[in-house]
Each structure stands twice: as C-alpha cells, then as structure tokens.
Amino acid sequence: xxxxxxxxxxxxxxxxxxxxxxxxxxxxxxxxxxxxxxxxxxxxxxxxxxxxxxxxxxxxxxxxxxxxxxxxxxxxxxxxxxxxxxxxxxxxxxxxxxxxxxxxxxxxxxxxxxxxxxxxxxxxxxxxxxxxxxxxxxxxxxxxxxxxxxxxxxxxxxxxxxxxxxxxxxxxxxxxxxxxxxxxxxxxxxxxxxxxxxxxxxxxxxxxxxxxxxxxx
Numbered sequence: 001x002x003x004x005x006x007x008x009x010x011x012x013x014x015x016x017x018x019x020x021x022x023x024x025x026x027x028x029x030x031x032x033x034x035x036x037x038x039x040x041x042x043x044x045x046x047x048x049x050x051x052x053x054x055x056x057x058x059x060x061x062x063x064x065x066x067x068x069x070x071x072x073x074x075x076x077x078x079x080x081x082x083x084x085x086x087x088x089x090x091x092x093x094x095x096x097x098x099x100x101x102x103x104x105x106x107x108x109x110x111x112x113x114x115x116x117x118x119x120x121x122x123x124x125x126x127x128x129x130x131x132x133x134x135x136x137x138x139x140x141x142x143x144x145x146x147x148x149x150x151x152x153x154x155x156x157x158x159x160x161x162x163x164x165x166x167x168x169x170x171x172x173x174x175x176x177x178x179x180x181x182x183x184x185x186x187x188x189x190x191x192x193x194x195x196x197x198x199x200x201x202x203x204x205x206x207x208x209x210x211x212x213x214x215x216x217x
Contacts (some may be wrong), residue, residue, distance in 0.1 A: 085118035166212035
C-alpha cells in the first residue's frame with residue numbers, strides 16, 4: 001500500500017506563513033528608509049546651494065542668539081536693601097583673582113572645602129560695595145551683615161588679600177572690620193555672630209572675634 005503523504009508539522013507551517021507576511025513589510029520599510037534618506041540629502045544639498053548663492057549675492061546669515069544673562073540670586077533681603085550675587089567673571093576681574101581662585105582651590109584637598117566666590121550686587125546701589133567680589137560668608141546680627149571681601153594687589157604674592165566687612169542696614173554704610181589675608185572665613189556660625197573661623201592653604205587656621213566699629217557721633 002502506498003504511504004500517505006507526509007504532513008507538515010503545524011509549527012513549520014506557521015513559521016512559513018510568518019515569513020511570507022513579514023518579508024514584504026521589512027522590504028517596504030527598507031525602501032521607505034532609503035527614499036527618506038535620499039530625500040533628506042537632496043533637501044540638505046539644495047539648502048546649502050541656496051545659502052552659498054545668497055552669500056555670493058551679499059547675504060549674511062543672522063548672528064547666533066546671545067546667551068541668556070545670568071539671573072542674580074538673592075543673598076539677603078529686608079526692608080532696607082537687597083543683596084544679590086552672580087558668578088564671578090574671572091576674565092573681567094583680572095589675573096589677580098584667577099590666581100586667588102587657584103590658591104583657594106587647594107583648600108578642597110586639605111579641608112574638603114571649596115570656597116564659593118561671587119560678584120555682589122546691592123539694591124539700592126552702595127558705592128564701593130556694589131560689584132565687589134565676596135565669598136559665601138553672610139553673617140547677620142541685629143543691625144547689619146558681615147561679608148568677606150576680596151581686594152586685588154597686583155604684583156604681590158599672594159595677588160590679593162581679603163577683609164571682613166560689615167554693612168549696616170539702617171544707614172547702608174559699610175566698613176572694613178579687620179584684614180583676613182588669605183584665610184577663607186567659614187560661613188557657619190561658631191558660637192555667636194561675632195565669632196569667626198578661617199582656614200588657610202598649608203593647614204593654617206584662624207579664630208577671630210570681631211565686631212563693627214561704633215559709628216562716629
């Protein structure tokens with residue numbers, strides 16, 4: 001007796017059917033990708049040719065948009081004044097402050113602290129203080145605020161010095177309290193608003209107690 005014809009296993013038939021359905025779809029996707037890529041290349045070539053022609057005729061493309069100016073951040077605000085800060089621009093402030101920044105950068109290796117330096121903006125504008133470079137020290141008492149100010153000293157080593165300064169709220173008058181040299185005053189309060197601690201490259205430490213001078217009568 002002749003043998004009955006061999007039947008294809010069900011999974012083989014399903015696999016062949018899947019190939020028959022998917023193969024045309026894959027081919028269609030490949031063709032669509034090639035057409036889209038060719039279209040983009042042609043469009044890009046036309047754009048470049050058109051731009052080259054316009055430049056030949058004297059057209060200049062518009063300059064790129066200017067970067068958004070940095071928005072000042074509030075350091076201290078009350079009824080008498082506002083103190084705002086922006087990041088210090090070392091290209092504008094000169095080589096002395098760049099050297100100062102490199103010097104204080106070593107504090108991160110020694111103490112794990114990297115001082116933050118800012119440009120101070122005062123509202124209303126306070127002569128001699130507006131535009132001053134300061135650290136992140138901002139210590140208040142009942143009448144005013146202590147700040148650490150940086151002062152360049154071109155041609156000297158180090159290339160600058162620092163001061164503990166004090167700004168009185170009511171009068172908007174400020175004063176140098178004491179020179180702090182190349183010590184970075186830590187912003188954390190240490191036993192009251194008039195006690196200050198500082199660190200220096202090389203392991204030096206400073207403990208300072210300072211109060212503003214009484215205003216002249």
